[in-house]
Amino acid sequence: MTDDLEDLKKLMDAATPAPDADTKALNIALAQKNFADLQGSRDDLRPTSDRPRRGVFSGVRNMLDALNTRAGLTASTALIAVGLVVFTPIGQNLLNPGDLTEGGVRAVAPRDDGQQVIGGRETKEEVQEPLAKSSSDLDALIQDLEVSVAPAPQVEAIEAEALSDAAAPSVQSAPAESFATGAIVAQQAAPSDRRAMRSLPVSPVVVADESVAIPAPANTEAFANEAPNPVKVTGDDPVSTFSIDVDTASYAVVRNSLTNGYLPNPEAVRVEEMVNYFTYDYPAPTNGMAFQPTVSVTDTPWNPDTQLIRIGLQGEVPEMADRPPLNLVFLIDTSGSMNQPNKLPLLKQSFRLMLSQLRPEDQVAIVTYAGSAGLVLEPTDAGERTTILNALDRLGAGGSTAGQMGLQMAYATAASMAREGDVNRVVLATDGDFNVGLSDPERLKDFIADKRDSGTYLSVLGFGRGNLDDATMQALAQNGNGTAAYIDTLGEAQKVLVDQLTGALFPIANDVKIQVEFNPAQVSEYRLIGYETRALRREDFNNDKVDAGDIGAGHQVTALYEVTPVGSPAQLNDPLRYGDSAQVNVVSDELAFLRLRYKAPGESTSKLIETPINADAASDAGFAAAIAGFGQLLRDSSYIGDWSYADAIALANATKGADAFGYRAEAIQLMRLAQSLSE
Amino acid sequence: MLMATSDRNLALAAAGGDAAAFSTLLERQYDRLFRLCFRLTGSQHEAEDLTQDICAALPAKLQGYRGDAAVTTWLYRVAVNAAHDRRRRHASHTRAAEGWGDWEVNRRASDADTAQAVDWLTQAMRALPEDLRDTLALVLDDMTHREAGEVLGVSEGTISWRVSEAKKQLAQIRAAEIACTGTTEAP
Numbered sequence: 038m039t040d041d042l043e044d045l046k047k048l049m050d051a052a053t054p055a056p057d058a059d060t061k062a063l064n065i066a067l068a069q070k071n072f073a074d075l076q077g078s079r080d081d082l083r084p085t086s087d088r089p090r091r092g093v094f095s096g097v098r099n100m101l102d103a104l105n106t107r108a109g110l111t112a113s114t115a116l117i118a119v120g121l122v123v124f125t126p127i128g129q130n131l132l133n134p135g136d137l138t139e140g141g142v143r144a145v146a147p148r149d150d151g152q153q154v155i156g157g158r159e160t161k162e163e164v165q166e167p168l169a170k171s172s173s174d175l176d177a178l179i180q181d182l183e184v185s186v187a188p189a190p191q192v193e194a195i196e197a198e199a200l201s202d203a204a205a206p207s208v209q210s211a212p213a214e215s216f217a218t219g220a221i222v223a224q225q226a227a228p229s230d231r232r233a234m235r236s237l238p239v240s241p242v243v244v245a246d247e248s249v250a251i252p253a254p255a256n257t258e259a260f261a262n263e264a265p266n267p268v269k270v271t272g273d274d275p276v277s278t279f280s281i282d283v284d285t286a287s288y289a290v291v292r293n294s295l296t297n298g299y300l301p302n303p304e305a306v307r308v309e310e311m312v313n314y315f316t317y318d319y320p321a322p323t324n325g326m327a328f329q330p331t332v333s334v335t336d337t338p339w340n341p342d343t344q345l346i347r348i349g350l351q352g353e354v355p356e357m358a359d360r361p362p363l364n365l366v367f368l369i370d371t372s373g374s375m376n377q378p379n380k381l382p383l384l385k386q387s388f389r390l391m392l393s394q395l396r397p398e399d400q401v402a403i404v405t406y407a408g409s410a411g412l413v414l415e416p417t418d419a420g421e422r423t424t425i426l427n428a429l430d431r432l433g434a435g436g437s438t439a440g441q442m443g444l445q446m447a448y449a450t451a452a453s454m455a456r457e458g459d460v461n462r463v464v465l466a467t468d469g470d471f472n473v474g475l476s477d478p479e480r481l482k483d484f485i486a487d488k489r490d491s492g493t494y495l496s497v498l499g500f501g502r503g504n505l506d507d508a509t510m511q512a513l514a515q516n517g518n519g520t521a522a523y524i525d526t527l528g529e530a531q532k533v534l535v536d537q538l539t540g541a542l543f544p545i546a547n548d549v550k551i552q553v554e555f556n557p558a559q560v561s562e563y564r565l566i567g568y569e570t571r572a573l574r575r576e577d578f579n580n581d582k583v584d585a586g587d588i589g590a591g592h593q594v595t596a597l598y599e600v601t602p603v604g605s606p607a608q609l610n611d612p613l614r615y616g617d618s619a620q621v622n623v624v625s626d627e628l629a630f631l632r633l634r635y636k637a638p639g640e641s642t643s644k645l646i647e648t649p650i651n652a653d654a655a656s657d658a659g660f661a662a663a664i665a666g667f668g669q670l671l672r673d674s675s676y677i678g679d680w681s682y683a684d685a686i687a688l689a690n691a692t693k694g695a696d697a698f699g700y701r702a703e704a705i706q707l708m709r710l711a712q713s714l715s716e
Numbered sequence: 717m718l719m720a721t722s723d724r725n726l727a728l729a730a731a732g733g734d735a736a737a738f739s740t741l742l743e744r745q746y747d748r749l750f751r752l753c754f755r756l757t758g759s760q761h762e763a764e765d766l767t768q769d770i771c772a773a774l775p776a777k778l779q780g781y782r783g784d785a786a787v788t789t790w791l792y793r794v795a796v797n798a799a800h801d802r803r804r805r806h807a808s809h810t811r812a813a814e815g816w817g818d819w820e821v822n823r824r825a826s827d828a829d830t831a832q833a834v835d836w837l838t839q840a841m842r843a844l845p846e847d848l849r850d851t852l853a854l855v856l857d858d859m860t861h862r863e864a865g866e867v868l869g870v871s872e873g874t875i876s877w878r879v880s881e882a883k884k885q886l887a888q889i890r891a892a893e894i895a896c897t898g899t900t901e902a903p
Contacts (some may be wrong), residue, residue, distance in 0.1 A: 040877070042856075045856065045886070047854075049856045053754050054763075055747075056746065056750035057764060060768070061746055062763045064746070064771040065739070065743065065746060065765075065770055065771065067768065068771035069738070071773075071775045072738050075779070262743050372733075373732070390826050407734065410760045422800075
């Protein structure tokens with residue numbers, strides 16, 4: 038019987054024809070096409086952050102979802118596009134100047150048979166007239182559209198086609214980019230409309246891509262934070278020690294949440310990062326110091342019986358003309374989750390901005406990681422812009438995230454680029470989704486710390502929301518002597534990668550630690566605002582082996598203490614009945630004594646700076662205090678009493694100053710948003 | 717086994733959205749897939765159609781691949797299921813042309829397969845009930861009974877029984893054919 042089977046097998050093998058080569062090619066091509074299609078559509082289902090489903094556009098979106106015929110969808114799309122032109126400020130800008138003439142009009146009805154299309158009424162002349170001086174004509178047009186659109190499912194296919202033809206040129210032929218973007222925003226009825234609108238003028242491409250991936254809500258974000266620092270009794274615990282933190286990621290996350298219409302997760306709020314987002318008027322360091330501490334004492338805005346000590350550090354701005362060459366390895370996450378307009382496309386644009394800041398002698402390499410890691414761009418001189426830009430453009434998202442492999446490859450590339458005197462840095466850009474290959478975060482940290490000691494630093498740029506792993510980002514950047522920034526708009530990219538590029542990339546002082554010893558004769562209680570994730574043990578201050586934060590060129594760091602003077606009614610802890618254990622040995626008027634330790638880059642022993650904090654160093658903490666108060670409000674801090682958003686807004690407005698870049702004005706706007714959202 | 721291991725990695729990468737991995741995997745498996753399709757259907761024409769069906773649906777199916785079965789086992793399962801789907805779609809057609817008639821219709825549709833022995837084999841395969849045919853197609857493709865059982869979702873014992881049953885029926889067909897030799901020349 039076995040022989041039978043063998044015979045049969047032989048027969049079968051002989052009978053089996055070879056696959057037809059052409060058919061094979063066709064079938065494989067079909068499969069590849071389907072595969073590609075599937076990657077595109079899959080992102081619809083992927084978790085993302087753009088949570089705002091509330092608001093004006095959700096109704097429109099529901100309507101679009103309900104209208105399932107092609108005609109209905111197309112018709113409503115055209116309607117919204119027209120609506121945007123008429124009712125939004127961007128649209129109005131288009132209408133007001135005389136330059137929206139033919140293009141805009143054609144956008145609505147370019148075809149000869151236009152009058153047939155729109156409700157069968159004679160609208161052609163109306164439309165092709167030089168554009169309406171007022172919007173009333175357009176209103177009439179909209180009504181016409183509505184007439185024809187109202188029974189949308191019944192609209193015949195031909196009408197729909199005509200309408201879509203009519204709508205389509207509005208994307209291509211509109212005279213201003215923002216108009217095109219507006220139309221696209223309408224088409225997708227973006228759930229993230231607010232953010233999209235905000236970024237309209239600067240990033241049309243970003244928004245255009247949004248039509249590809251309409252996000253669905255689901256959230257796997259993780260934030261690094263600790264409980265707010267408690268009030269400490271000077272008598273029991275007179276010394277406060279922490280590492281500085283120049284990150285600003287938390288502020289951008291807060292901003293992204295608020296502009297999307299919801300209060301941020303209190304875990305996401307790190308007050309010190311919000312305060313450090315802004316620059317303050319600190320004196321520049323003199324006579325070769327790496328940075329200059331500035332100390333001031335002022336009344337606490339939210340408590341009349343306490344005082345606010347502000348410690349400001351201003352990093353020196355080295356002569357950039359003779360800065361050392363820079364070797365940058367961009368490590369770019371191209372996993373499937375990056376295929377969203379506020380991720381990979383924004384990333385590309387951000388790096389394009391940054392590229393303009395580099396010198397010809399700088400070198401750039403690009404490593405991507407997804408299912409597997411790959412060197413996309415060999416180390417290339419920054420002068421060869423076209424090569425670099427082409428490599429950037431070719432990046433596409435797909436696959437899962439093998440972060441660790443990517444990191445190893447990036448470091449290997451950086452090592453191959455290293456030359457004597459160069460500054461080496463890996464810039465990791467990710468949405469934080471290290472879901473493959475990272476089995477042990479501790480080992481990853483060790484790996485990065487090890488590379489840091491060998492001179493290659495790591496900065497982390499976070500993109501997008503949804504699976505932003507803030508905790509991992511923080512951990513990586515803190516271990517890599519780098520900064521973690523969260524980039525939600527091209528504006529933020531400008532701030533981080535252009536305005537502050539030198540600070541982000543050129544360290545001037547490593548392992549900067551701050552220790553403040555309070556004088557129990559003057560201060561009964563104190564509380565450090567923020568820096569919860571940066572607390573150090575008292576004994577670690579003098580231990581040069583303990584890692585701490587770093588200051589880049591021109592960086593500023595601000596730390597705020599709220600202190601309760603002895604005898605103040607604001608004192609929270611009652612004095613001990615049997616007296617303090619601590620004896621006051623030195624009678625002094627000083628409020629506290631500030632010690633700073635830092636290492637010059639490349640050195641392993643630290644230098645010490647000491648300065649007393651006197652009560653008469655009165656100055657205005659001003660805007661920093663307003664932001665600190667804002668952050669504490671967002672964290673639901675119990676220490677600010679009934680101080681409110683309104684107070685924060687008033688204080689911020691009063692202390693806004695020149696605000697050349699508008700960052701502070703934006704913060705005030707955020708406060709106003711938070712105020713509304715919290716009610 | 718080295719090949720199988722790397723197939724598995726390719727499939728997992730493809731399941732995660734890696735297009736290059738998907739292409740490599742398909743290139744590697746296509747001939748094998750086609751061979752099985754031929755054995756499941758019995759004609760080059762149908763085998764090519766079936767392969768096309770599978771290729772079209774493969775990307776979506778692949779997303780469900782978790783790496784717990786060997787790629788070939790998984791792929792064969794996909795192929796067998798696709799063959800079933802195809803048969804179900806042609807159910808009315810098949811009902812009208814059971815067994816030899818089925819083959820007859822197909823023979824007219826495709827003018828290939830003229831060699832006598834091949835004709836016999838094709839006829840014989842087509843004369844078998846579907847479950848036996850599938851089983852035989854897999855076993856003749858160098859699959860062990862256990863692997864074939866995994867693909868078809870039945871126990872190893874069932875496969876062994878089916879194989880012996882198929883052999884029995886093939887012997888009967890052969891006997892019947894010898895008894896009436898004119899059959900193959902039916903119009």
